[in-house]
Amino acid sequence: MTYPYSFKDVLGRAERITWRVEDLIGEDKPLDFAKPFMPEALARTAPLDFLTGAEQRTLNHIRGHAYLSIFGLVEEFILPFVLDHARPLLNGDDYQARAYLEFAAEEAKHIHLFRRFREVFADGFSTRCDVIGPPDAIAGHVLSHPPLSVALLILHIEWMTQRHFQESVDDDRDLDPQFKSLLLHHWMEELQHAQLDTLMVQSLAEGLSAAEIQAGIDGYLALGGFLDDGLKQQVMLDLVAFEAATKRRLDPAQRAAFIEVQHQANRWTYIGSGMSHPKFLETLEGLSPAMRRTIEGAALSFS
Numbered sequence: 120m121t122y123p124y125s126f127k128d129v130l131g132r133a134e135r136i137t138w139r140v141e142d143l144i145g146e147d148k149p150l151d152f153a154k155p156f157m158p159e160a161l162a163r164t165a166p167l168d169f170l171t172g173a174e175q176r177t178l179n180h181i182r183g184h185a186y187l188s189i190f191g192l193v194e195e196f197i198l199p200f201v202l203d204h205a206r207p208l209l210n211g212d213d214y215q216a217r218a219y220l221e222f223a224a225e226e227a228k229h230i231h232l233f234r235r236f237r238e239v240f241a242d243g244f245s246t247r248c249d250v251i252g253p254p255d256a257i258a259g260h261v262l263s264h265p266p267l268s269v270a271l272l273i274l275h276i277e278w279m280t281q282r283h284f285q286e287s288v289d290d291d292r293d294l295d296p297q298f299k300s301l302l303l304h305h306w307m308e309e310l311q312h313a314q315l316d317t318l319m320v321q322s323l324a325e326g327l328s329a330a331e332i333q334a335g336i337d338g339y340l341a342l343g344g345f346l347d348d349g350l351k352q353q354v355m356l357d358l359v360a361f362e363a364a365t366k367r368r369l370d371p372a373q374r375a376a377f378i379e380v381q382h383q384a385n386r387w388t389y390i391g392s393g394m395s396h397p398k399f400l401e402t403l404e405g406l407s408p409a410m411r412r413t414i415e416g417a418a419l420s421f422s
Contacts, residue, residue, distance in 0.1 A: 144301065151296070194230050275393035335406075
């Protein structure tokens with residue numbers, strides 16, 4: 120399969136995007152906790168009609184904290200994976216090597232950005248919010264899978280990021296402008312990453328047998344299951360933070376509804392929206408048309 124961009128094209132666009140962590144977040148750029156952080160299409164707090172409007176907003180903030188924290192977490196395995204992929208290319212195609220190194224540098228910048236966000240969030244939010252981890256254990260598990268599996272998961276995440284911003288964030292004028300700015304600048308660089316990872320998947324698949332490609336796709340699906348298990352844990356962490364922040368103990372029926380609604384919201388946010396992205400499915404089609412149809416059908420359960 121051929122794509123309408125090259126390593127040179129992607130590198131050129133990446134080099135034109137210049138922002139620094141210090142320009143986006145800090146003492147003079149506070150978060151506005153009077154406004155939601157996440158679009159309702161992702162947060163899905165409205166179905167929890169036993170919560171007041173203020174409580175739904177508090178949950179929205181907790182979900183926003185988890186969202187950027189989880190991005191920081193996954194980028195901690197993306198960074199070493201890209202560096203390992205770039206190392207053998209240092210004496211090869213200059214544009215390809217530089218594009219991957221730029222990719223890695225931007226991922227390191229995103230990790231820094233999201234760590235600073237967590238610090239600023241903690242200063243403004245009255246309650247501790249925990250996130251699944253630790254990052255090194257998650258990275259170790261992910262990176263133990265075949266390279267094609269990892270590259271497919273990363274591609275899923277990159278296109279997922281594009282979808283979230285374009286379909287849910289960009290036109291939502293109710294969101295906190297400061298939080299939205301973080302999403303905007305992250306999205307700007309992730310478009311290049313999605314294209315680079317598309318080329319990476321293609322290069323990894325070249326020369327692989329049908330059985331090896333199938334093993335790579337199977338590994339990607341296994342990682343999806345691993346992610347889903349983590350999302351179940353994250354919902355429980357969010358519930359603990361919510362009850363502490365609101366000083367409200369939900370009754371058993373309300374807790375069950377909270378867990379069901381928020382788990383499905385997380386499943387769409389982190390699994391369904393990437394698994395069903397047309398560009399991700401296009402890449403799968405080039406690897407295995409049969410598996411593309413299988414995964415497209417499976418994505419429906421994560422909506």
